[in-house]
Every structure is written in C-alpha cells, then in structure tokens.
Amino acid sequence: MGGAGRGRRVTIADVASHAQVSTTAVSKVLRNAYGVSTAMRERVRAAIDELGYRPHHAARAMRGRTFTIGVLLPHINNPFFAEILDGLMEQLGGTDYQAIIVQGGRDDTSERRAIDALVDRQVDGILMVVPLSSKARLEEVAAGTPTVVLGPHERSALYDSVHGDDEAGAELAVGHLIALGHRRVAHLGQQDLGHGRPATMLHAIRERTYRRVMAEHGLADEIAVAATAYTEEGGRRGAHELLARDPRPTAIFAGADLAAFGALAALHEAGLSVPADVSLAGYDNTRAAGLAHLALTTVDQDGTLMGRTAARLLLERVAGGRASSVRFSVTPSLVVRRSTGPPQDAA
Amino acid sequence: MGGAGRGRRVTIADVASHAQVSTTAVSKVLRNAYGVSTAMRERVRAAIDELGYRPHHAARAMRGRTFTIGVLLPHINNPFFAEILDGLMEQLGGTDYQAIIVQGGRDDTSERRAIDALVDRQVDGILMVVPLSSKARLEEVAAGTPTVVLGPHERSALYDSVHGDDEAGAELAVGHLIALGHRRVAHLGQQDLGHGRPATMLHAIRERTYRRVMAEHGLADEIAVAATAYTEEGGRRGAHELLARDPRPTAIFAGADLAAFGALAALHEAGLSVPADVSLAGYDNTRAAGLAHLALTTVDQDGTLMGRTAARLLLERVAGGRASSVRFSVTPSLVVRRSTGPPQDAA
DNA sequence: GAAAAAATGGGTAACGTTACCCACACCTGG
C-alpha cells in the first residue's frame, strides 16, 4: 500500500531485508525462477505487498525484458486503426505486456524517429501499422526486435506480415460497380509518400487492381485516378478533381472510407446525389460507414481480427523466437449499402 | 552509420576510447554539460557519428531523464483526440521529447493499469486526456510525476488543467436551439463510468448546463436526457430512446459530434429529416462535422490549441518545476450549419 | 609576480536488477 510521491523508492533490497532473505531470493520470486521453496515464496510475496514494492522498469530493461509492445500508427485519426488496436489490446489483455503507441506521421523521416523511439525504449516487440519506411529499413529494425508489419503485402524472412487481401477487396468493389452498369468508374487513391516500396503498399495494390479490373472489362480508356490522401480532406479534394472531368464519372471507388466521406461532401457540394447521380464505394467498413444516413457500400475487412492476429504472432515471436516468418491474409467481403446503384444514363 | 541487429551495442565507453577521451567527457557532451572545450566536443561528436552510437535509454532512465512524455487517451476512436494530439506533437516537435500514448479504456481499473504503465516507465511528464480516475488518484500520480490534465474542470495544486469552457459551449448550443423556437430540446449525454468525481467531468458539465439553460427558459418540464456514451453507437441508441418519447423532441443537443453522428443515423432510421423534423447540434467541431453532406451545427473548441497548451505547460513543469499550478480554459464558439433550424410546428 | 579564480578533463561510486556461480543440507542408492 505504499503511497506514491517523494521519498526513496522501495527496492528489491528493502523487500529482502524485510523478509529476511537475500535480494537474489526476491528476484527469483519476481521472475518465477527455479530454486525457491513455497515457504520463501510466500514470505517474499507478503513483504512485497506490505511495502508496496513495484519493480523498477528501467533497471529491469537494462538486463532483460521490458514487457512492452510498441505500436506504430501513421496517425490516430483513422477509425480503422482503432479497430486494429482493439484487437491488439484484446489479445494482450491476459498477458503482462503493455502496449505503447507512437505516431509515425506523414513522412518517413518522422516515422523513422518514431520507430527509433520504440527501439531505444527496448520494446520487446513492434507492430508497425501501414508503415512508410522501405523494406530494407523494416528488416533492419526486425533484425534487432521481433516485428510484425500490418498492411503492406510483403514476405520477409525477418518479420511477420498481416494484411487484408486488397486485391480481392478492390476487385469486389470495382466489379460491383461495373456489374451495376457503370463504365466511367473513377478511383480515389493515395499519393506515395515514403521512398520505399510503393508496389507493395496497400493503396498501390488497390489502385493497381482498380486499373486491372477496368482494363479487363474493356474500360481502360475510362480509368481516372485522383491520388491524394486517405483522409476526409483528401477524399474531398480528390473527388472535386474527378468531378471536374467531362464527362464526369458515374461511380467512384475510394480506397478508404475516410476518403469516401470526403467524397460524399464533394458530391453534395457539386449538387449531385448519391447514388442517383454518382455511386460511391469505400474500403474498411468503418463504424461510420454503417450508419443509416450514410449507408456506404464498402469493403469489409476484419480489423479486430487483424489486430488480434498481429498481436498473437508478435507474442509468439517474442516468446519463442519462431524460426520461420508468417504471412497472414484476411479475406475481405463486400457490404452493399445504399450508396451504390445502377447509373442513371447507362449511355 | 552503425547497423542495427546483433552484436554488442556501442556504448559510451567505445565512443570514449575511439575519441581518446574519458567516458565522463562523452557523457558531458551528450548532456551539453558544463566543462567541455569546443575541440573536445567536436572530437566526441565525430566519434559518435562514426560508431553510430545511440544512448541507452534504460541506463539513462536509471539515473535521470527519459525524455518521454506519456499521453493517456481513453480510446483512439474519437477524432477530437487526434486534434489534441496534433497540437501536442507540434509543440513537442522542436524538443528532444518523444510522446508515447497508452489507451485507458472504459473503466477506471484498466485506466489505472495504463497510468501505472506510464509511471513505471518513468515518463518525465504525463498528459491525461479526459481521465476517469478520481481526483485523489490523479494527485497521487501528480505528486510523483509532472502532470497536466485535459478535460475535467478542476483546480489542483499538484497538476495543471486545460479544458474548454464547457458551460459556455453548452449554453451556446442549447441557447441557439431555444432561440430558433424549440421547446422540446433533448440531450445526448454520457453515462458516468469512473467512481471519481462526476461533477467536474466535462460530460457532466454539458448536461448540467443543458438542464440549467432549459430551466432558465421555463422549459424544465421538457428536459429529456439519454445518458449513453460519446460514440456513434451510443448516440444512435440514445437518440432512439429520445425519439420514442411522445411527444418527441424537436431538437437534440449531443454532447459530442461522435454521438451526433449516431443520432443522425437514428433519425434517418426513424424516417425523420434534419433539420425539418428534428434539429441536431453537436460538440467538438470535428473534421467530419464540417463536411457538406453532414453540415452539423456544433460547438467549436480549438483542440489543437488545447494540445499545444497542455504540452507547453507540461514542458514548463518538467523543466522548471513550476511552483503554482495553472488552469487554462479555451473559449468555445458556435458554428451554425444546416443541421439546425426552426421547428416545424412551433406549437 | 603571486594568489585567486575559472576552465577543462578524468576517476569512481552509485542507480536496481538479474545471471551466473558456489555453498550448503538433505536425500538417495549401492
């Protein structure tokens, strides 16, 4: 019951003398190490409670584990990241591990700083969510710290990957729009920001798949892409750009729900109604997309599952030092709501 | 340029021998301490770069500063928190401090665990965003670690407070609705979760002010409150509850934009249009509220400013050990958009 | 020109914990 605040902190030595044992004994009890009798264990436990001892994190870190999982998020504004985190927290719930989050930011310089911060703090494992850094950089980190990467479609021998099947997801969305009769289907994408590996980034895959599916349906000439950002403002700007075309698209596939919400605003500003004038599909099936007044058709991928899986893989890596790396892919599904419909003039 | 990965890590001793100086000298250079000539400083700097030395965080923490600011967020799903964090990051940008975020969760047990995690990691300062814990608990933490609390309206001698003037904000919103001619104005609030100090929590103040303003306009009999949560789902559930009343309210004041979005869904589900059938006002002026298709009337409070200020106060506390505590209040303003209008039947 | 002050550099003992070893005492089996 020791109060916080000033005063010298309670150390293992205090506990030891209070329990009439050695510091080694206390350390052993704390670590559940071999070589302690039940009697001693109880005596030490009692002393710990009585003195309100708490292990000194930094001192522990100097010798071994920190019981900390570091999570790198690009930015906390995206509600899909919240779902991922929910899954992670759920999985970490029963363990002694604590998650700490750092924000990577928009460029890879600031992301590097954030990752370094985690490495410097000797986290036992790192989960990188949609990182911008190059694969080489990620492997550099993974060589020193157990790492799981969520987002990019890469297989690396050094870290595990968790990602949605973005190719399948994008195909579902674009295919759905084309099946409805749309020909001028445009895409809201994300501009490349990092200097790393554009081809494996999820936004690149969604865009590439969009292009492929369009071409496969003989609509190569109708391809129109605005590459801004997966944010509300990015989607709004991009949609305005797309709507300025003549003839304007009759459907828009946004690479993320957040961008789709921005597109909704742009459509409203342009005096167009959804889906009568323009159909709109998103990606992620965020909570807001399901709300009745928006009713956004979108691609669902189980963010909680992704977070849970990432955490599980990370814990395995931390504990066992798994030999081979794992790649986990989540199959997406299409959720059709009221933001998509047949085109007005199927000219 | 030292690569990461295996191998013994580069220590201050390696740098020292490489630069032909003592470890003390290197330490002094690293800390910008007194007693180093320019020549020596440069020699050490060169050695540091050449060997790719990085300070060992844990070893530092054992002796002094960690250059870490801990941020406690209830959950990362609320976009307003993202704004606060933007302000904080901006203010921290130029400094050597790194922010790490932990999620507090919905109950004060899990919040306690999260706070303990920060304290155990010896962060130099803590920013608690809308904490659930009791004031006594906060002061216990603040006694040991410089602390700034964002949200609750409390003055404590031990920590600084930053908050919006929720009373003024709620008065603006409710007053606006009443001025439009509404009489049956309902409120979407948040249920008390912690066991601490309900009266000073911002949601309690918003609700209390709603009740007061209603009463002041002779509308005490029309008071209707649904206390759920400041989330989309909470707002949706609460709004359904309110709309089930007979006669139903003609206006709803939601304590947070997130809840207002949920209310929009509920209104849509009930076949009611906004603002023709029911007017709706929110709080926070999140980015989404400004989007054209939502056009939510809401109370604007500068979240970035709050984050910046909180960070500034915290840095002051960390550096100087300010004697007195500060309370900073941000004045809100009303942003009228298209979700509010006069009632149809001003019976 | 001597005394005092300032500037510069280094030695070393912590900080709290754990891993590795060693020292017993007690038990087993031949």
Next chain:
DNA sequence: CCAGGTGTGGGTAACGTTACCCATTTTTTC
C-alpha cells in the same frame, strides 16, 4: 557409510549512464 544427486539459498559482478568530486592547467586580478 560414502559418492553422487537434488533442492534450496546467497554472493557478486555486470548492464550503461550520470553526478559528484578532485586534479590539473590556464586565465584573471591585485
């Protein structure tokens, strides 16, 4: 009864850094 195990406990040297002190040299002041 002794050799070898096994169970139980403690001593102690790290881990990498910094704060405090002391020892020089250089500069300033009277």
